[in-house]
Amino acid sequence: MSKVNLKTLAAELGVSVSTVSKALQNSYEISEETKQRVVTLAKQRNFRPNVYASSLRRQQTRTIAVIVPEIANNFFAFAINGIEEIAQENDYHVLIYLTHDSYEKEVSICEHLQSGRIDGVLMSVSTETNDYEHIAKLMDKGILLVFFDRVRHEIETAKVTTDDFVSGLNATEHLIEQGAKRIAYLSLSSKLSIDNKRKAGYMEALLKHNIEFDPNLVVACGNQQHEAYQRIKELLTSPNRTDAVFASVEKLATETYMVCQELGLKIPNDLKVICFSNTTIASLLNPSLSTVVQPAFEIGKQAANILFQHLERKNISILNENIILKSVLVARESTGC
Amino acid sequence: MSKVNLKTLAAELGVSVSTVSKALQNSYEISEETKQRVVTLAKQRNFRPNVYASSLRRQQTRTIAVIVPEIANNFFAFAINGIEEIAQENDYHVLIYLTHDSYEKEVSICEHLQSGRIDGVLMSVSTETNDYEHIAKLMDKGILLVFFDRVRHEIETAKVTTDDFVSGLNATEHLIEQGAKRIAYLSLSSKLSIDNKRKAGYMEALLKHNIEFDPNLVVACGNQQHEAYQRIKELLTSPNRTDAVFASVEKLATETYMVCQELGLKIPNDLKVICFSNTTIASLLNPSLSTVVQPAFEIGKQAANILFQHLERKNISILNENIILKSVLVARESTGC
DNA sequence: AATATTTACGAAAACATTTTCGTAAATATT
DNA sequence: AATATTTACGAAAATGTTTTCGTAAATATT
Numbered sequence: 001m002s003k004v005n006l007k008t009l010a011a012e013l014g015v016s017v018s019t020v021s022k023a024l025q026n027s028y029e030i031s032e033e034t035k036q037r038v039v040t041l042a043k044q045r046n047f048r049p050n051v052y053a054s055s056l057r058r059q060q061t062r063t064i065a066v067i068v069p070e071i072a073n074n075f076f077a078f079a080i081n082g083i084e085e086i087a088q089e090n091d092y093h094v095l096i097y098l099t100h101d102s103y104e105k106e107v108s109i110c111e112h113l114q115s116g117r118i119d120g121v122l123m124s125v126s127t128e129t130n131d132y133e134h135i136a137k138l139m140d141k142g143i144l145l146v147f148f149d150r151v152r153h154e155i156e157t158a159k160v161t162t163d164d165f166v167s168g169l170n171a172t173e174h175l176i177e178q179g180a181k182r183i184a185y186l187s188l189s190s191k192l193s194i195d196n197k198r199k200a201g202y203m204e205a206l207l208k209h210n211i212e213f214d215p216n217l218v219v220a221c222g223n224q225q226h227e228a229y230q231r232i233k234e235l236l237t238s239p240n241r242t243d244a245v246f247a248s249v250e251k252l253a254t255e256t257y258m259v260c261q262e263l264g265l266k267i268p269n270d271l272k273v274i275c276f277s278n279t280t281i282a283s284l285l286n287p288s289l290s291t292v293v294q295p296a297f298e299i300g301k302q303a304a305n306i307l308f309q310h311l312e313r314k315n316i317s318i319l320n321e322n323i324i325l326k327s328v329l330v331a332r333e334s335t336g337c
Numbered sequence: 338m339s340k341v342n343l344k345t346l347a348a349e350l351g352v353s354v355s356t357v358s359k360a361l362q363n364s365y366e367i368s369e370e371t372k373q374r375v376v377t378l379a380k381q382r383n384f385r386p387n388v389y390a391s392s393l394r395r396q397q398t399r400t401i402a403v404i405v406p407e408i409a410n411n412f413f414a415f416a417i418n419g420i421e422e423i424a425q426e427n428d429y430h431v432l433i434y435l436t437h438d439s440y441e442k443e444v445s446i447c448e449h450l451q452s453g454r455i456d457g458v459l460m461s462v463s464t465e466t467n468d469y470e471h472i473a474k475l476m477d478k479g480i481l482l483v484f485f486d487r488v489r490h491e492i493e494t495a496k497v498t499t500d501d502f503v504s505g506l507n508a509t510e511h512l513i514e515q516g517a518k519r520i521a522y523l524s525l526s527s528k529l530s531i532d533n534k535r536k537a538g539y540m541e542a543l544l545k546h547n548i549e550f551d552p553n554l555v556v557a558c559g560n561q562q563h564e565a566y567q568r569i570k571e572l573l574t575s576p577n578r579t580d581a582v583f584a585s586v587e588k589l590a591t592e593t594y595m596v597c598q599e600l601g602l603k604i605p606n607d608l609k610v611i612c613f614s615n616t617t618i619a620s621l622l623n624p625s626l627s628t629v630v631q632p633a634f635e636i637g638k639q640a641a642n643i644l645f646q647h648l649e650r651k652n653i654s655i656l657n658e659n660i661i662l663k664s665v666l667v668a669r670e671s672t673g674c
Numbered sequence: 675a676a677t678a679t680t681t682a683c684g685a686a687a688a689c690a691t692t693t694t695c696g697t698a699a700a701t702a703t704t
Numbered sequence: 705a706a707t708a709t710t711t712a713c714g715a716a717a718a719t720g721t722t723t724t725c726g727t728a729a730a731t732a733t734t
Contacts, residue, residue: 005689005690006690006692007690015713015714016713016714016715017690017691017714017715018692018693018713018714018715018716019712019713019714021690021692021693022692022693022713025692029711029712029713030712030713031711031712031713046451046474046477046478048448048451048452048453048478049690049691049692050452050690051452051453051454052392052393052453052454052690052691053393053453053690053692053719054690054691054692055389055691055719056390056393056689056690056692056718056719056720057691057692057693057718058691058692058719059719063432070418071418072411072414072415072418074409077408077410077414078409080408081407081408081409081435084408084433084434084435085435088434088435088442093432093449093454095430095432095433096421096431096432096433097421097425097431098418098425105425111385115385115386115387115388116388116389116390117388117389117430137383140383141383141385254618254621257618258620258621279618281591281594281616281618281622283595284591284594284595284622284623285618285623286621286622286623286625287623288623342719342720343720343721343722344720352683353683353685354684354685354720355684355686355722356682356683358720358721358722359683359723362722365681366683368681368683371682371683386720386721386722387719387720387721389721390719390720390721391720391721391722392689393688393689393720393721393722394689394721395689395721395722396689453690
């Protein structure tokens with residue numbers, strides 16, 4: 001395991017360090033014969049240029065960070081999948097950071113990333129994030145950023161999301177068409193732009209169908225599982241009970257299923273349920289779950305593509321732009337289909 | 338966005354670069370007064386030491402790689418969750434690489450990682466991996482490695498897995514106790530040690546209960562979803578049909594559910610199903626799914642802990658050791674409970 | 675007062691690359 | 705034959721840290 005670097009290779013070949021470096025980069029300055037000798041020895045010694053030295057000199061790391069709230073979540077897992085695929089294609093490396101929906105953690109991660117470790121960031125903000133100074137600081141250091149899904153509109157850069165408003169409208173309208181009269185909206189956090197857009201779509205659908213909006217039917221469930229369970233239970237045990245639920249995220253729908261199990265409510269007869277979800281087994285649930293499926297994989301790919309394009313073109317800041325990919329509604333038994 | 342580094346700070350303060358560096362590291366060589374001045378300016382200028390320069394000099398990166406077959410998989414998602422948690426605690430950074438169960442990709446990733454980018458690796462090998470030279474090469478470069486879940490026993494290092502044999506035995510025995518007579522084993526790949534152990538447990542259970550082992554009931558399903566579907570369909574349509582299925586991974590169980598839907602077979606009456614799985618919604622399936630739940634989060638944490646401990650103690654190679662965390666069997670309707 | 679020790683800092687090497695620039699020799703051009 | 709150009713390489717600077725070692729001044733010890 002004797003160390004091998006440009007210096008040792010050069011010494012062994014009786015040429016200079018720069019010659020070895022250039023030969024390995026297939027530079028026109030080096031004769032074919034020398035290149036051969038260098039490449040052969042490098043291969044034999046299993047030489048790999050030290051990326052930290054080379055990044056330092058080149059002033060680029062070919063590394064990006066992905067900051068997401070969680071990973072045990074089908075949407076984020078698929079999105080990361082897409083990101084990683086594009087990263088491998090472009091020979092970039094992907095650092096992963098989980099905020100667990102904590103604002104403090106998100107800030108701390110952004111602090112850490114100001115140390116030249118990365119060229120760019122793909123980010124989905126936490127539900128608790130209410131400002132954006134930590135993100136602005138990051139960009140001040142010349143780090144490119146692209147948001148996906150959970151964005152902050154105050155930051156001027158590219159944002160890849162799904163058509164949350166329209167999908168929210170469609171999901172709600174679907175419930176109405178299936179006969180629902182009192183539809184509840186289960187919210188994750190009013191700080192999240194996507195949540196607000198889905199809710200806006202929900203309200204638009206009510207308006208369109210002349211259903212009066214009842215603020216009591218908008219339930220802030222939060223991140224904590226047990227808290228969400230409680231809120232939903234309260235909702236489903238309150239007088240003049242709701243007959244349908246539109247959950248802004250999958251977790252809130254599955255919690256609804258659990259609550260119904262406990263209360264003995266039958267889906268879809270007693271309660272219709274639809275939600276944003278990327279689970280692959282929606283059709284196997286009891287009853288099968290109607291979902292709004294986000295193109296998670298595509299969202300990840302697009303976000304990564306935009307970032308890498310700009311990274312290759314150097315120093316060009318990313319224009320403020322909303323890329324919107326369509327979700328698709330899949331109706332199943334939970335809404336009476 | 339004028340650049341700020343030790344040099345510019347030193348110039349502005351009228352001291353040397355080394356003084357600034359030492360002051361920021363709170364070295365005893367620097368007076369309190371100077372430290373104050375340095376720290377204040379550094380804060381004001383929002384200075385972060387360049388990690389590539391510092392890694393180069395220190396010869397450690399505080400970065401690890403996690404290599405897994407896929408991420409849209411509850412087991413790996415939870416494991417990565419555990420890894421990331423421990424990494425953040427220890428101030429390490431986590432690079433993620435997906436092999437998509439391709440041997441070529443796994444090799445290529447290992448090649449890339451020989452460039453001094455990382456100090457250590459946590460790895461779950463792909464189902465197609467049949468040798469281990471690429472892994473040995475990595476270790477030759479002085480990179481520490483810990484396996485989790487999908488291990489290669491030929492490599493001498495720590496391996497964190499679950500009690501696959503015993504759990505396989507328990508799962509099979511559970512099926513037998515529930516009245517199953519002809520139990521099939523759905524295998525992912527005979528190249529995987531965990532798969533073989535689960536299968537060995539299955540065979541042991543048959544032996545114990547005097548059930549003759551029928552090789553036709555061991556179905557190699559592979560990674561491809563449609564192929565798995567086909568194999569399972571063949572199994573369930575063949576004469577003298579099996580009455581129970583033990584799936585080595587979740588995906589094969591959900592495929593089984595799909596096949597049963599198509600064939601109109603009723604679980605658990607026509608077919609009992611149990612599988613290794615980490616899905617959080619097993620209880621919501623139709624029918625609810627009996628699972629062997631691996632402590633995925635803990636496995637990730639343990640593997641990361643072992644790696645970091647050795648990284649801190651420098652150069653100490655990791656002893657060959659099998660750490661086995663117990664899985665727990667949760668019986669539900671799919672096995673008639 | 676002479677010597678020893680401590681304090682507080684700076685110069686420079688080291689980490690492993692990449693890249694600019696200089697140049698000797700070989701070849702081409704007039 | 706004299707000059708211009710090309711070829712093939714090397715020296716050295718640069719990237720931004722960390723760390724070793726040297727040392728002048730201040731303080732302590734005899």
